[in-house]
Amino acid sequence: MGSETEPRHLYTMTFAFDRSLKSVLLLRKSREHRNPLLRGKWTGPGGLVEIGETEIEGAVRELREETGLAVESGSFRFVLRFACNCDPSEAEHDVAVYGLTVPMEELIRAHGEPMEPVDLFSNLPENTVWYLEHMLALVVGRMGQPSGTELVR
Numbered sequence: 652m653g654s655e656t657e658p659r660h661l662y663t664m665t666f667a668f669d670r671s672l673k674s675v676l677l678l679r680k681s682r683e684h685r686n687p688l689l690r691g692k693w694t695g696p697g698g699l700v701e702i703g704e705t706e707i708e709g710a711v712r713e714l715r716e717e718t719g720l721a722v723e724s725g726s727f728r729f730v731l732r733f734a735c736n737c738d739p740s741e742a743e744h745d746v747a748v749y750g751l752t753v754p755m756e757e758l759i760r761a762h763g764e765p766m767e768p769v770d771l772f773s774n775l776p777e778n779t780v781w782y783l784e785h786m787l788a789l790v791v792g793r794m795g796q797p798s799g800t801e802l803v804r
Contacts, residue, residue, distance in 0.1 A: 663710035664697035
């Protein structure tokens with residue numbers, strides 16, 4: 652567990668939708684993932700923000716690394732940030748959630764790794780992380796707001 656002198660870790664999670672918000676790109680975490688709650692489960696691409704990166708730079712990099720999608724940071728829409736103690740191997744950390752829309756032809760070309768594949772879904776697959784349905788509802792709601800609308804962080 653972290654101490655008061657260790658920096659609090661920040662993770663990102665990004666949900667990439669088609670323009671109609673009817674299909675979403677998900678990633679299946681490895682069956683050997685260090686967090687037992689995520690093993691073999693479908694969720695949004697994301698990961699740890701590295702030292703020296705901004706939150707949005709981390710989100711852009713993680714989406715590119717995990718899906719092959721190269722999307723400009725201005726396309727990302729902040730949805731929410733929450734404290735998470737879901738991983739028994741580390742201290743409580745923060746998770747920043749983003750949404751964005753991507754043309755369908757780009758989403759179709761997205762690719763993951765053999766151990767962590769990505770796929771496009773219009774209906775939720777079996778074996779998702781427990782929070783996915785509710786998280787997607789929040790993201791879709793946020794994506795439907797006018798672009799000038801900002802939330803307080």
